[in-house]
Amino acid sequence: MTTDIQATHHGSQDEHHGIGHVIPAPVLIAVFLALIVLTVITVAASYLPLGEFEIWVAMGIATAKAALVAAYFMHLRYDNPLNAILFIFCLLFVALFVGFVLMDADQYRSDLIEMHSPMN
Amino acid sequence: MNQTALSSESESGASHADHDHSPFFAHHFESPQQQFDAGKLGMWLFLITEILFFSGLFVAYAVFRARHPEVFADAHLYLDKSLGTVNTVVLLFSSLTMAWAVRCAQLNQQRGLIVCLTTTLACASLFLGIKAIEYAHKWDSGIFWAGMYQPLADYHGDHGLSPFLIGLSVPALLALVIFAVAAVLAYARRARQQLIVFGGLALTSLAFFVGVGCAKAVPVVVDAMVGGDHDQATVVSVEGGRTESVQEGSEDAEQPPDEAPETGPTGFSPAGIFFSIYFAMTGVHAIHILAGMGVIAWLLVRSVRGDFTPTYFGPVDYVGLYWHLVDLVWIFLFPLLYLIQ
Known part of the structure; x- marks a missing residue:
């Protein structure tokens, strides 16, 4: 099934008859410039x-960059x-990991045992 | 599924007798496509373990940031934003050339493949050169991980050669000498393939010193544009770190720095722990860059030998995936460490 779809994909590529999807050169350049x-x-x-929003802006832009790299450079958009x-x-x-640890981080009482806090 | 796989194989066999019998097509796969997909799935599973591994470091960052936001407010003063930006661009460009290398292999452009792989290697080396300057600059001013964190208040920018920078440059210098000699010998023996490989690797080693030079030049250029307060900023930031640690916990600040490691977990200043996280995250990332350079060098040898064809380019693609993952990690590290105030 997938082979059929990929085979028709290949038909549109002039020079290429091998396996996998070839990313057109303009797309590679465009993705790089966007990054x-x-x-x-x-x-x-x-x-x-930006105050408190700074981290969300920075992480939003980083996520957009990561999505571009994953979708095009890592072929995920064209892949199986x-x-x-x-x-x-x-x-x-990863979100579960970070989320649960952060929920727990605020519950920590560093003054419970004096002078024995690992993170002061 | 079986039928389509077989039919696609016979179809490619009809049109491409020369590529079909790649010596690297393993007999237990039905088609080169199946071999490629299987390898790619395996690579993705490996990358997932890598992401989960790095996520542990990101969690350490997140927890420490949640508990000590004031340390992160000052941390950007220690880190050179312009060098971080240059490194981001270098790494993004190396990702582009790596993706292009895969494209070249798919289109049977052998010369392009070699050029792209060499460029990727050189960019990786450039990245490490800039990183070496950043590390040496911090170590010169006494900024280490928590156990050795003793920022020098009287540190005034970089004058002359730092012993740390020399130490970090020795492996690159050795590699440069060895590969340059090997390239000259290969040229004398008219061994073209060896000349290309060793020449590429010598170029890669040289790129480390180009990176060092760039990193030395960038602050000068930024000073010229902004107005020359770079050195002042360094001094202020180091002093800022001191005053901050005084405010943080008075028992930390009053201890002589050399006793700090003996005082157990409570003896570490928050700023020191920030730099522990910084060195762990960027250091592990740099180790991944080095590992990536190793496998790309292997790809270079194989591509010079002509192993990769449009029906067999799996290794180029898999190493490419790994390289892009290293880039992804940096895409998140850069704003988290360098930009957020």
């Missing part, structure tokens, strides 16, 4: 007084969807 622009934006945003599903499930587990 550079996002880098400039995130550096510029770091000079703005199984790889993308694995990747997304992994990120869900």
